[in-house]
Amino acid sequence: MGFWGSFVVCRSETPLDELSAVVERHDGIEEHWRRADGWQVGQYPGPELADDAPALLAELVEETGAPALTGFVLDSDAVHVEGFSVAGGHWKACLAREATEAYCEDDDEDFDAEFPSPEAAARAAAAWASAAGRTPDMPGLAEVFAEEDSDFAEELFFRLLDKLGM
Structure with a gap:
């Protein structure tokens, strides 16, 4: 069984587990990395942060004064990525597109409209x-977003961070 949970990425001198936008939504951080x-990047088990990602991101941006990003990992197979910045607003994408689409098959939403190419x-x-x-x-x-073959989607998320210049 793979990991189900969220990564939260933000720039702040305050540790993630002390930022009110996160603390109000989750009990505790599982892993923490500084870049x-x-x-910084925090790993949180469970769906709580993903369920409210747009609001979480907007609050993080307001609290830290910097853009923020989340990645919700589905059983280490796929990642729903969401980002927010004041300049660009909210955006959404996925890593391991075919696996993501398989997880969304029962949803009544248009997958291609929900997750851009x-x-x-x-x-x-x-x-x-x-x-x-x-x-x-x-x-x-473009290469990371097109990647389909990865043993762990978490690896794709960290490759994404590298390609973002982090």
Whole structure:
């Protein structure tokens, strides 16, 4: 059985497990990583953060003053990625598109409308990274969003962070 839960990415001197936007929605962090320039990544088990991702992201951006990103991992098979910045607003994409589509088969929503193509996702992610003061790798982003073969979708999420310039 793989991981079911969320990654939260933001830039803040305050640890993730002390930011009110996160604390109000989840009991505790499972893993925590620090990245360059004050960026941090937290891993949280369960669906609580994914259920309210747009509001969580908007509150994180307001609280930290920097763009924020989440990735909801579905059994280590796929990742729903959502980002928010003041300049670019909210965007959504997925990693491991075929696996994501399989998880969404029973939904009554238009999958292609819900999750943009890898190229469109790469453009949205690059705009987010630029708003975050990062230098994105556009060809690398397109490659990550088009990737289908990964043993663990979490690895794709961390590759995405690398391609975002983090």
